[in-house]
Amino acid sequence: MSQSTESIQLDSKASDTLKRLGQKLPVRPGPLLDLLSCSGEDAGEVTDIVERDPAMSARVLGVVNSAGNRRLNEITSIERAVLQLGPAQVRTLGLAMGLQVLAEQMKLSPEMIQSFWNASLRKAEAAHLAAQVIDPERKTSAYAAGLIADIGLPLLMGLDPDFYENRMPLRPANQSWSDAERQHFGIDHAVAGAHVLNDWHVSAESCRRVRNHHQLPSDDDDAGLVLALFIAGLLPHDQGEIDPVDLDRLMAVHAKVLSHVYTTPDAFLGHVYTESQRRLNRDVDQDSGEALKLQPFLDAISANTIHLVTQLATVKHSQSKQKEDLSNLRFEAFTDPLTKVFNRRGFFNLAEQRFSKAANGLSACCMMLDLNGLKPINDVHGHDAGDLMLRGIAKLLRRSVSRSDIIGRLGGDEFAVLITDIDEHGARVAATRLRDTCLYKKVRVTPDLTCDISFSLGAVFHECVGPVVQLDQLLAGADELMYQRKRSGQAGLIFAHYGQGNGDSTMAPAPH
Structure with missing residues (x-):
């Protein structure tokens, strides 16, 4: 694989992981990478990318002509569909499709693909809501960045499914998800994702965001967006509880930048769940029940969020009986x-x-x-x-x-x-x-x-x-x-x- 845009010292285990990853990677996912490289603001650019992929074109037309959009006349032109939905929304739809195809090409089990989607959808919504508070002009970019932040996760899952299915859930209580990956692979999913994107010639900016989404940002022009990604990255990658260290970080960053909008960390996490549910419900065709934009893993997302809310112990009385009792x-x-x-x-x-x-x-x-x-x-x-x-x-x-x-x-x-x-x-x-x-x-x-x-x-x-x-x-x-x-x-x-x-x-x- 080619040299990363920012030098990272790799030991023999990490180098071996990247070598095996290079051998297992699917064909370069052109539409996904093209969408990553575009801003999502130029309707013409987004239209050109979508038109080059028949499956993506069909999905976009399905969305714009769905019952939820209540159109009298069917739209058959991708250009009109992009203008109707907005280029940023179409870009997000395309990114979601591209990630799903990538996970399937890595030959993951349906359960592992679902686990990956749980994390990606939750982080996308968390990044979007955090950016609304921190840097409102970047909220759409934050959603897309949160969606692809864990692109390295299905890649490492494809290398060793047994590690994620059987060993990761039983890691020591004081070991974080990324620490367990580094111990096993020599690198974590953030570094793996950044290296692969770099090898696919994605922009240095996108590679840096993926690699550093678990790190606090420095004071630069991109700090607001990166901070939103950092907040999203504190959420767990599976259906377990948030790591104690990440919980402390979430409470600290909430007090610093989110508390004037969300009174408690629980209020923020609850809103992440509510908005995820609303978005998924909106994206289901009322006639066929088909999920039009994102896979509706609503039950799993609900379970994840309930774990987090219970852990913070400030659950709303309108929730289930146990959450009410725990308030x-x-x-x-x-x-x-x-x-x-x-x-x-x-x-x-x-x-x-x-x-x-x-x-x-x-x-x-x-x-x-x-x-x-x-x-x-x-x-x-x-x-x-x-x-x-x-x-x-x-x-x-x-x-x-x-x-x-x-x-x-x-x-x-x-x-x-x-x-x-x-x-x-x-x-x-x-x-x-x-x-x-x-x-x-x-x-x-x-x-x-x-x-x-x-x-x-x-x-x-x-x-x-x-x-x-x-x-x-x-x-x-x-x-x-x-x-x-x-x-x-x-x-x-x-x-x-x-x-x-x-x-x-x-x-x-x-x-x-």
Whole structure:
């Protein structure tokens, strides 16, 4: 690959990564690069680029003639379509299409493409909203710059999908996304993206923005736009929580440049979600339901933003039940730092809030889970390996229940789950789903070793928790069933209606 516009010292691992990347890269994506090189202000220039690509032309005409634009006469000319939509919007549409094609050419799985889009769309909106405050004249440029800031991500994903799918989610809690990439590849996605763009002869300015989008800007003419990109770059690259260091940076930069418009960092992040949803809804053809501009990964974007808002613990009351309950709780005080689920204090505080609002009680299912075999893993492979097992089961628990359900690590290798407003059949289904989602799933505990998750699970249901049965009684019942399962020497689930016998023993499926 050619020399970057700004010299970067590369070790042998980084050089090898760039060499492999050069061998794997798809054919130079002409339309994408042409759009990157243009300003988006010249309608004639944008029209020429779009007309050279049949797929892009078809998409632009689809957008301009969609039901959302309510045109009486169909537009068949790209020139008229660009004038109608505006060259900047057409450029953004083309960039989105080009990035999608690039991700597909790297032969990523649908899940990885979705993960890439989650990050790109969220960062584009965050950069746009930040620029509205910092440098309003550059807000359109900020959206486009935010959209392509992570162009290096699908490139590295294509080199080693297993690293991103299985190892990245279980990186140490104090290791950032970029640090993990540098440890594995020798470079992070920002450097990879800048090198590839440089190799494709994209402008030095665009290369510099991609490479430095995780760095605070210097005092130059481009500082406003770069600061907006920096703010967008603080958002996570996956559905996990924002890194602690990035959270501190976000709070600091919010206080400095955003607080007069957005009262809290949460208000800014909430607006990012709202605007992303509005933009995606606007871009769907009301007749066919087809996404016309960007892939509508709305659920994943919503989940990402909810993680961030919950972490800052200032959630609006109009959101879901759990977010309402969390509105007066501080994330740090009520969350287990290792697994990012509630600690004992947070679990009981939130549960008590939930029941205190229901004068007549609530139907509820309480589950107690105890990991099997954690001590041997700690003894043989070290506590870091044991920590990865705990983080792995917590991640699976979050996947197996809804956002309104309460998950807590009560201590050591014991976890509790509380589900309210549910009937007995629904409770059985939920407990079985949790068992099947989590049991015998593999967690990588060292670079060369994966371990199966095994646990004993007790689940108890009652139709009136509060006035009739207290929460601690329900927990004690679930705890007893869990130990009953553990004493049997077999992993699996025991379910019972509180006060009605010893419960139904349901064996676990055999390990895969």
